[in-house]
Amino acid sequence: MSDSMQPPAKVATPPRFLPAGDGAVVVEFGSAVDEALSDRVMALDARISGAGIEGVVETVPTYRSLLVTYDPLVIRARQLISRLAELAKGADQAATVGRQWVIPVCYGGDHGEDLEWVAKVHDMTPEDVIALHSGATYRVYMIGFTPGFAYLGGLPEVLHTPRRETPRTLVPAGSVAIGGQQAAVFSVAAPSGWHMLGRTPVRTFDLRRDDPFLIAPGDRIRFSPIAAAEFDVLAARAETGDTVAWHEEAA
Amino acid sequence: MAALLVADPGPLATLQDLGRVGYQRFGVTVAGAMDEVALRLANRLAGNEAGEAAIEFTLAGGTYVVEAAACRIAVAGGDFPVSVNGRRVGAYASHTLRRGDRLVIGRAHSGTRGYLAVAGGFDLPKVLGSRSTHVRSALGGVDGQPLKAGSRIPLAAAECFDDPDRWLKPGLWPKGRDFVRVVLGPQDDLFTEEGKATFLSSAYRILPQSDRMGYRFEGPPIRHAADYNIVSDGIAPGSVQVIGSGQPIIMLADRQTTGGYAKIATVISADLPVLAQCRPGNAVRFQAVSVEEAEDLRIAMLEGIDRLERAFYRVGSTVDDTANLLGVNLIDGVFQGHHT
Numbered sequence: 001m002s003d004s005m006q007p008p009a010k011v012a013t014p015p016r017f018l019p020a021g022d023g024a025v026v027v028e029f030g031s032a033v034d035e036a037l038s039d040r041v042m043a044l045d046a047r048i049s050g051a052g053i054e055g056v057v058e059t060v061p062t063y064r065s066l067l068v069t070y071d072p073l074v075i076r077a078r079q080l081i082s083r084l085a086e087l088a089k090g091a092d093q094a095a096t097v098g099r100q101w102v103i104p105v106c107y108g109g110d111h112g113e114d115l116e117w118v119a120k121v122h123d124m125t126p127e128d129v130i131a132l133h134s135g136a137t138y139r140v141y142m143i144g145f146t147p148g149f150a151y152l153g154g155l156p157e158v159l160h161t162p163r164r165e166t167p168r169t170l171v172p173a174g175s176v177a178i179g180g181q182q183a184a185v186f187s188v189a190a191p192s193g194w195h196m197l198g199r200t201p202v203r204t205f206d207l208r209r210d211d212p213f214l215i216a217p218g219d220r221i222r223f224s225p226i227a228a229a230e231f232d233v234l235a236a237r238a239e240t241g242d243t244v245a246w247h248e249e250a251a
Numbered sequence: 252m253a254a255l256l257v258a259d260p261g262p263l264a265t266l267q268d269l270g271r272v273g274y275q276r277f278g279v280t281v282a283g284a285m286d287e288v289a290l291r292l293a294n295r296l297a298g299n300e301a302g303e304a305a306i307e308f309t310l311a312g313g314t315y316v317v318e319a320a321a322c323r324i325a326v327a328g329g330d331f332p333v334s335v336n337g338r339r340v341g342a343y344a345s346h347t348l349r350r351g352d353r354l355v356i357g358r359a360h361s362g363t364r365g366y367l368a369v370a371g372g373f374d375l376p377k378v379l380g381s382r383s384t385h386v387r388s389a390l391g392g393v394d395g396q397p398l399k400a401g402s403r404i405p406l407a408a409a410e411c412f413d414d415p416d417r418w419l420k421p422g423l424w425p426k427g428r429d430f431v432r433v434v435l436g437p438q439d440d441l442f443t444e445e446g447k448a449t450f451l452s453s454a455y456r457i458l459p460q461s462d463r464m465g466y467r468f469e470g471p472p473i474r475h476a477a478d479y480n481i482v483s484d485g486i487a488p489g490s491v492q493v494i495g496s497g498q499p500i501i502m503l504a505d506r507q508t509t510g511g512y513a514k515i516a517t518v519i520s521a522d523l524p525v526l527a528q529c530r531p532g533n534a535v536r537f538q539a540v541s542v543e544e545a546e547d548l549r550i551a552m553l554e555g556i557d558r559l560e561r562a563f564y565r566v567g568s569t570v571d572d573t574a575n576l577l578g579v580n581l582i583d584g585v586f587q588g589h590h591t
Binding site: 018019020021022023024026028031032033057058059060061062063064065066067069072073076077078142143144145146147148149151187188205207212213216217 | 272273274275276277278279280378379387388390434435436437438481482483484485486487488489490507508509514517518519520521542543545546548549550553
């Protein structure tokens with residue numbers, strides 16, 4: 001709780017290990033949304049997966065902590081925490097840089113019915129909003145809410161927009177939206193109070209693919225504007241299981 | 252096709268196993284049986300592996316018709332009346348049914364959830380490693396949806412079994428109670444000492460807006476030390492979130508993977524089945540235990556199920572069968588925590 005009152009630490013403070021029942025431990029690095037904290041979360045996550053600790057069931061990386069679930073028949077919290085504390089030492093940099101994705105987006109019109117409104121609120125043109133939104137690189141802090149729903153950090157501050165007072169009961173899959181200081185791609189149709197800027201033909205969650213999940217925590221994303229005609233072509237390809245998003249080398 | 256015809260699924264019936272484990276990092280809800288003990292017992296009675304997918308029903312079980320040469324079924328969970336072709340038969344028992352037999356599972360006298368297991372399991376595809384239904388994301392079970400009247404669930408096995416049916420004597424059935432144990436944390440430091448004391452000393456009533464995702468409670472407000480919002484983090488099963496009003500919500504099988512409310516405590520896994528059998532209107536108290544005690548209680552719960560399996564009577568054996576008596580003696584004390 002006192003993190004915000006302390007000056008930025010030069011040497012990272014060790015994480016806190018918090019109990020979450022008899023099958024999970026929370027490794028908490030801090031209490032804010034912060035790139036450096038996320039780096040530490042992802043670094044520990046990679047080290048745990050590399051260490052192959054017997055009894056660890058799964059890990060759930062989030063903005064500022066890592067939930068580690070375990071089977072108490074195989075390993076006890078006490079032993080697990082001492083292993084995790086060892087692994088956390090010096091794990092301040094992400095061991096591997098996540099993939100960098102380019103996601104095509106058709107902005108405005110039927111594909112993004114809130115584009116005009118968002119532009120008006122920020123006293124700019126829809127083209128300005130598109131240039132700002134597609135000019136930024138976003139970090140996948142975590143995936144939650146629905147399968148494949150990526151919470152993206154890195155939305156330019158001038159586009160920070162409070163959520164709708166009345167959430168929509170259903171936002172279609174593929175919606176590219178902003179809410180507060182965050183951005184996201186809707187993996188499946190879901191209720192939401194976020195503002196829809198556009199739509200992507202990319203399915204970030206598709207069970208028909210060998211790897212149903214396109215995006216992983218720690219990846220980076222850039223959006224690339226496309227016209228409605230191109231959207232239709234790519235949507236048809238996506239229908240056959242094609243990812244229609246592409247990688248690029250990290251800058 | 253060998254199948255079980257769903258004539259009437261009752262208020263809510265879904266396929267559930269031990270859950271979709273391993274995909275929470277991609278936002279996939281675990282789901283799975285609300286009462287793990289009853290699922291495991293129904294399966295063991297039917298002769299299955301403990302984690303096979305079974306039908307989880309709610310408040311009333313409904314009606315099923317066998318469309319196979321033979322089908323061994325077993326029912327466990329709350330106190331549900333079970334009948335076959337109008338004749339009353341036992342719960343916590345397996346029964347070998349024939350083609351056309353009509354299985355009726357009535358309204359629960361007590362408890363909330365029950366499990367109908369079939370020997371050999373259901374012939375449905377696993378989705379991301381599990382047959383558990385998560386309705387909100389439409390994954391698993393039968394098309395990701397609750398069972399509907401008129402649908403047929405394919406059976407993996409359709410033969411008769413040579414070994415006798417089994418049953419568990421009523422004195423050994425898991426019992427309900429009005430308290431559950433919790434481990435404090437992960438965010439108990441975000442509550443005042445008074446808030447924590449209130450949580451551990453008061454009764455909280457389960458509200459009607461409770462479901463497989465979570466139970467909402469009403470009781471003396473639990474005071475936060477500061478803000479009740481936190482930056483989202485992972486949610487373990489049984490997490491006790493406290494919302495702005497100071498009222499707790501316990502996150503259960505269909506919980507989302509991440510959330511932004513402070514969590515004062517986590518219900519221990521051995522007591523989640525107790526909670527699963529509570530109903531809206533029931534009052535529950537919370538008792539703190541250490542992580543080590545909670546881990547010991549989970550191990551004891553699983554060992555207890557193994558011992559109960561050794562205590563199953565075989566149809567045709569006499570009640571004073573020595574092996575069964577030995578099994579019963581082994582049980583004494585194992586489930587003592589389940590008695591009020």
